[in-house]
Amino acid sequence: MDLLVLGGTRLVGRHLVTVALGRGHRITLFNRGKSDPVLFPDVETLRGDRHGDLSTLRGRRWDAVVDTCGYVPRVVRASAELLADAVDRYVFVSSISVYQDPLPPGADESAPLAILEGESVEEITGETYGALKALCEQAAEKAMPGRVVNVRPGLIVGPRDPTGRFAYWPRRVARGGEVLSPGRPDRPVQFVDVRDLGRWLVTMAEEGEPGTYNATGPESTLTMGGLLEGCARVAGNDVRFTWMDDDFLVERNIEPFVELPLWLPGRYAGLNAVDNSGAIAAGLRFRPVDETIRDVLDYERGLDDAQYDAGLNPERERELLGEWHAGADKVR
Numbered sequence: 001m002d003l004l005v006l007g008g009t010r011l012v013g014r015h016l017v018t019v020a021l022g023r024g025h026r027i028t029l030f031n032r033g034k035s036d037p038v039l040f041p042d043v044e045t046l047r048g049d050r051h052g053d054l055s056t057l058r059g060r061r062w063d064a065v066v067d068t069c070g071y072v073p074r075v076v077r078a079s080a081e082l083l084a085d086a087v088d089r090y091v092f093v094s095s096i097s098v099y100q101d102p103l104p105p106g107a108d109e110s111a112p113l114a115i116l117e118g119e120s121v122e123e124i125t126g127e128t129y130g131a132l133k134a135l136c137e138q139a140a141e142k143a144m145p146g147r148v149v150n151v152r153p154g155l156i157v158g159p160r161d162p163t164g165r166f167a168y169w170p171r172r173v174a175r176g177g178e179v180l181s182p183g184r185p186d187r188p189v190q191f192v193d194v195r196d197l198g199r200w201l202v203t204m205a206e207e208g209e210p211g212t213y214n215a216t217g218p219e220s221t222l223t224m225g226g227l228l229e230g231c232a233r234v235a236g237n238d239v240r241f242t243w244m245d246d247d248f249l250v251e252r253n254i255e256p257f258v259e260l261p262l263w264l265p266g267r268y269a270g271l272n273a274v275d276n277s278g279a280i281a282a283g284l285r286f287r288p289v290d291e292t293i294r295d296v297l298d299y300e301r302g303l304d305d306a307q308y309d310a311g312l313n314p315e316r317e318r319e320l321l322g323e324w325h326a327g328a329d330k331v332r
Contacts, residue, residue, distance in 0.1 A: 001025045002061070003205055004087065006050065006079065007068035008043075009036040011161060012093060015198030016066060017043065023202065030057060031069075050075055054082050064089040064205040072122050073135035080143035091149045091205050092140050096216060096271055097130030098152060103270035105188070109152070109212045109278060137212070149208045151201065154216030154274070155262065158194035158292060159299035164308025165261040166191060170297040172311065173231035173239055180317045180324075181241040182249055182263035185225025188273045189262045190216045193292045200284045213279040217286040224262065227289065234293045244324055252320065259312050 003020055007013040008029040017040060020027055029045040037045075046056040050069075057079075065087045070076040080090055100112040114131035121128055137150045157166035172179055192215055200215065225241075232239050246265035256263050264272050276284070312320075 001063045001206060002028070003202075004028045004030060004057075004060075004062040004065040004083070005068065006030050006065065006070070009039045010068070011156060011158075011194055012198060012201070013068045014039060014160070015158075015194050016068070016201045019199045019202045020205075025202070028060075028062065050079055054078065057082055057086070060086060062087050064091060066091040066093070066201055066205050067140070068093050070136045070140075071124055071129075071132060073132060073139045074122065076136040077139035077143060080140040080148075084144050089147055089149065089205060089208070089210070090140050090144050091151065091201060091208065092137060093201070094137050094150050094152045095130060095133045096152050096154045096214065096274060098134040098137065099130065099271070099274075102267035103274070105270045105273035106275055107270060108275040109214055147210055149204045149210055150212040151197075151204065151215045151279075152213065153192050153197055154214075154271070155191040156194050156197060157191045157296065159295050161194070161296075163310055165257070165310040167296050167300050168261050168308070168311035169228060170231045170234065170293050171300055173228060174235040174237065174297060176235075176237045176239050178240045178242055178321060179228070180260075180312065180320055181224070181228060181243045182254075182260040183224060183243070183246050183265060185223060185228075185241070185243055187224050187269065188221050189224050189227055190218075190222070190272050190274065190276075191262070192217050193287055196284070196286050200279070200282075203283050208282060211278075213282060213284070214274045214276045215279045215284055216274060216276050217284070218289060219276075219280055219286055222289060227262070230290050230293050231297075234290055234297060242321060242324065244320070248324065249320075252323075254312075254320075258310055259316075261310055 003025050005013055005017055008017050008031060017027055027043045029043055030048055032049050033047050048054055048056045065083055070092060098113050100114050103111060113134040116131040140148045197215060228241055254260060256265055
């Protein structure tokens with residue numbers, strides 16, 4: 001297969017390119033050359049900026065394209081329109097965030113999508129990101145009707161994740177001691193290992209049925225308590241988990257999903273409990289959670305906590321634990 005990858009050198013792109021090369025596909029990358037430009041020295045790379053210069057894509061032909069870096073509808077529209085006669089299939093990496101708030105637990109791909117007040121908005125913020133991704137999906141489908149695979153991952157995790165969101169928990173548990181644990185231990189959590197996602201994206205580019213898929217895991221329900229117990233099991237140390245009520249944390253302005261990754265209280269909890277049966281039926285498979293934890297922890301050893309914005313700093317965690325044990329505003 002001749003495969004074009006828009007992006008291809010960051011988290012998702014580097015893994016799907018590695019898989020595609022292993023399967024013997026011929027790869028062409030299109031990017032600006034700013035992120036790890038020598039990562040794949042033997043792979044053809046076309047330089048350009050999809051925000052305005054797509055000229056190096058003209059006059060070429062591929063079997064499929066995987067778009068790993070589309071965030072603005074106008075930009076995705078331009079790419080899809082230019083490639084409409086150059087590829088058979090357009091695989092677009094979207095996001096679970098496309099759904100309208102609140103998303104009920106168990107929602108599938110037919111759930112209502114987020115809407116922007118004005119479709120001319122292009123600034124990417126926490127408030128606009130999901131609606132922009134939804135419009136990107138629609139732009140691709142309009143340019144290539146019936147030939148688009150819209151992939152909606154949840155939190156993408158694994159080695160080399162630059163956000164450090166998932167890595168916070170293996171790192172924190174590995175330090176040992178008393179661990180501030182958010183919400184309820186039986187609350188579901190979802191994420192997808194980037195290596196599993198990359199492998200499946202290649203499969204969808206090869207033979208995937210056009211449509212929309214919630215690409216998050218694992219296959220069976222995983223709880224926050226189960227995840228933290230897995231972190232302790234992999235780290236092999238003694239820890240004590242102190243579970244704090246949502247209200248206690250919200251009242252102290254702890255930012256969900258950022259200061260305490262994977263914690264989504266109240267109306268946001270549905271984003272950690274979507275129906276992923278469509279992607280599973282289409283071949284998405286998940287490695288054991290302990291394997292992801294182990295590989296992330298191995299990669300993270302020796303890295304500086306300060307490089308990440310995600311997670312509570314130790315001082316703030318100690319303060320909150322002190323307040324909790326003192327009974328301040330504790331909800332019983």
